[in-house]
Amino acid sequence: MRLSDLENAGFDILTENHARAILTNDFPVPLGELCKSLNDLWIADVELVRGGGGEAHSTQRLRHSLTDSGWPKSNIIISKIVDGKERAAITHEIDHVRKTENGAVALEIEWNNKDPFFDRDLENFQRLHSEGAISVGVIVTRGKSLQEILYQIVKKCAVNHGVRSFEDLGKFDLRPTERQRGMVTSSGEDFVPNWARMFVRDKFGTATTHWDKLLERIRRGVGNPCPLLLIGIPAALVFEDKL
Secondary structure, three states: OOHHHHHHOOOEEEEEOOHHHHHHHHOHHHHHHHHHHHHOOOEEHHHHHOOOOOOOHHHHHHHHHHHHOOOOOEEEEEEEEEOOEEEEEEEEEEOEEEEEOOEEEEEEEEOOOEOHHHHHHHHHHHHHHHOOOOOEEEEEEEOHHHHHHHHHHHHHHHHHOOOOOOHHHHHHOOOOOHHHHHHOOOOHHHHHHHHHHHHHHHHOOOOEOEHHHHHHHHHOOOOOOOOEEEEEEOHHHEEOOOO
C-alpha cells in the first residue's frame, strides 16, 4: 500500500522536508507496513463514548498491528563522551521505531493527549534527526473530518442506545462529575444533545491533540528540518456498534 491509498480512504496526509520521497525510495517496506496497519484500523462509536482509564481500544489495535509488523516501542539513547568519559546522556522513548539498513523511522501516536505533546514529539524528532538517529518522524492523530463530526457521532451513539438521563450513561461506564451534571440541566429528549456537546468539549476539546493543532506547530516550523509524515485518522473509520 501507498500513501495515496490512505489519501483516497480519507486520511489527512502531509509530508514535510522531502519525507514522501525518502519513505518511498529508502523505506518502501516500512511505508507499506504502516499504510496497511492504518488501512485496517477501525473505530467503534461506543469506544469514543465509553468511560474508564487507559488507552483507547482503537489505539491499542493500531499499536499491536505496528508492533507485530516490526515497529516496537524503543528507547533511543544519545550520549556525549568527553575524553573517554560519558558526560551526558538523553533517552528518548518513542512509541514505535522501524529500523532498516537505510536508517530508522520513528512514529508517535497522539490520539487524545494535551496538544503540547505535539511540541515534545516534533522537538524530539528534530534532535534525533540532527544526531543521525532517525531519517523520518511520523505522527498519527485524529483527523480533521473526525474532529469536526465527533459531536454528531457521540450524540447518535447515545440516541441509539436509549440514553435520556445521567443514569443511562452507566451503559458506557460513565460517571459524570458534579460539575458535568451542573452543566447539563435538561432531561428527556433534550438531554442527549446537551450532554453530547459537553462530553465532546471535555474529552476531545480544541486543546487536545488533533489535526488542526498539529498543523499549527508545522506552520511555526516546529520539528524542522526533520523530514515528517503527518497522518490524520478520518471519520470514515468510525462505525456504529452495539454495547
